[in-house]
Amino acid sequence: MDNLGFVQNMSFESVFILKMVLGFSISFLLTYFLVPAIIKISRRKNLMDEPTMRSSHQRKIPNLGGIAIFFALGVCAPIFAYELFDQYKFLFASLVILFYIGVTDDIVVMRAYKKLLAQIVVSVLVVVGSDVRIRSFFGLFGIDELNYYFSVFFSVLTFIILINAFNLIDGIDGLAGSYSLLSSGLFAVSFYRLGEYNFPLVVFCIIIIGSVLGFLRFNLSNQRNQKIFMGDTGSMILGFLLAFTAINFIDIFIDKGDYFKPHYHLVSAPVIALSVLILPVADTFSVILIRLIKRQSLFKPDKNHLHHRVVDLGLSHKQATFSICIVYLIVIGIVYLLRHQDLNLLFVLVFIIGLMCSFLPFLLKKMLK
Numbered sequence: 001m002d003n004l005g006f007v008q009n010m011s012f013e014s015v016f017i018l019k020m021v022l023g024f025s026i027s028f029l030l031t032y033f034l035v036p037a038i039i040k041i042s043r044r045k046n047l048m049d050e051p052t053m054r055s056s057h058q059r060k061i062p063n064l065g066g067i068a069i070f071f072a073l074g075v076c077a078p079i080f081a082y083e084l085f086d087q088y089k090f091l092f093a094s095l096v097i098l099f100y101i102g103v104t105d106d107i108v109v110m111r112a113y114k115k116l117l118a119q120i121v122v123s124v125l126v127v128v129g130s131d132v133r134i135r136s137f138f139g140l141f142g143i144d145e146l147n148y149y150f151s152v153f154f155s156v157l158t159f160i161i162l163i164n165a166f167n168l169i170d171g172i173d174g175l176a177g178s179y180s181l182l183s184s185g186l187f188a189v190s191f192y193r194l195g196e197y198n199f200p201l202v203v204f205c206i207i208i209i210g211s212v213l214g215f216l217r218f219n220l221s222n223q224r225n226q227k228i229f230m231g232d233t234g235s236m237i238l239g240f241l242l243a244f245t246a247i248n249f250i251d252i253f254i255d256k257g258d259y260f261k262p263h264y265h266l267v268s269a270p271v272i273a274l275s276v277l278i279l280p281v282a283d284t285f286s287v288i289l290i291r292l293i294k295r296q297s298l299f300k301p302d303k304n305h306l307h308h309r310v311v312d313l314g315l316s317h318k319q320a321t322f323s324i325c326i327v328y329l330i331v332i333g334i335v336y337l338l339r340h341q342d343l344n345l346l347f348v349l350v351f352i353i354g355l356m357c358s359f360l361p362f363l364l365k366k367m368l369k
Helices: 002-008 012-045 065-080 082-087 091-107 112-129 148-169 175-193 196-219 231-251 269-276 278-293 306-311 317-337 343-368
Strands: 136-140 143-145
Touching: 012 065, 012 196, 065 082, 065 091, 065 196, 065 231, 082 091, 082 196, 091 112, 091 231, 112 148, 112 231, 136 269, 136 343, 148 175, 148 231, 148 278, 175 196, 175 231, 175 269, 175 317, 196 231, 231 269, 269 278, 269 317, 269 343, 278 306, 278 317, 278 343, 306 317, 306 343, 317 343
Parallel strands: none
Antiparallel strands: 136 143
């Protein structure tokens, strides 16, 4: 009881810092120590990712790393960021559903329509049940507040696109994990600067960073017996959480008439959120564009993704991941510096820069021939 009293007597800032430190440390350690056990079981039971024509690896690798990420999130987030689970009642249920679908698909490949159906269910749960949705375009394309039904439809579509887009960038070692670290870190800093009402979101982002860091220790390993992929389990959960944090970021700048909370005004909020999401969004859009130009099926797997094109330049997986992340940070830096410019102009600029970055490796390869 004395220890409990000690915590109760701590200042709000001190409790917040304690939550961050413990959330990060415990999530990192849980992932770090759980992954080796998952690798061992995967090898014993032959639960491995078999290389295919589209794969960037040449040997069988365990692909259940997402289990460790989910476990760390599932333990730490309800403890250190419990306010989010009080406010968003369907958040944890959505994560559990994605976890089940992801593990099933990683072990026994599921039909695409079943995965899509599960993603729709999860998205509807969190959008309708927890009211996590895009409510306004802030004047983008001349549109401000959205009709409720269109808002629900557009938000569900956003969740589904980002879940699958994030899954598509998980093609080389370290890229999906590193992108999660950067985006979660950027959102954490933003939430922190926007005041104490958003501190639970800061802690949540820090927990994501801790769990992913523990995974990356093995995903980027050069030792064959320590290497693991996050699989669909990890990529779908992280894509879902990326959409969740992005929508929450946009929502902060909408006045809901709550006089007990400070109101912030930033017209470019949706474009800033887009810039944080630009890697999977631009990559998916560029791949669709290439397939349309070549008159190929939109659903046919290929090696036209950004990470494939960067590796084709002769870079290793780690070099490609590092290069993509640096370019990604430069894009966000440009958007941040121009955040007070005309919203529509800024949106077009972000989209053009994103597409240019996606096609740049292809152009460099043409020039080097």
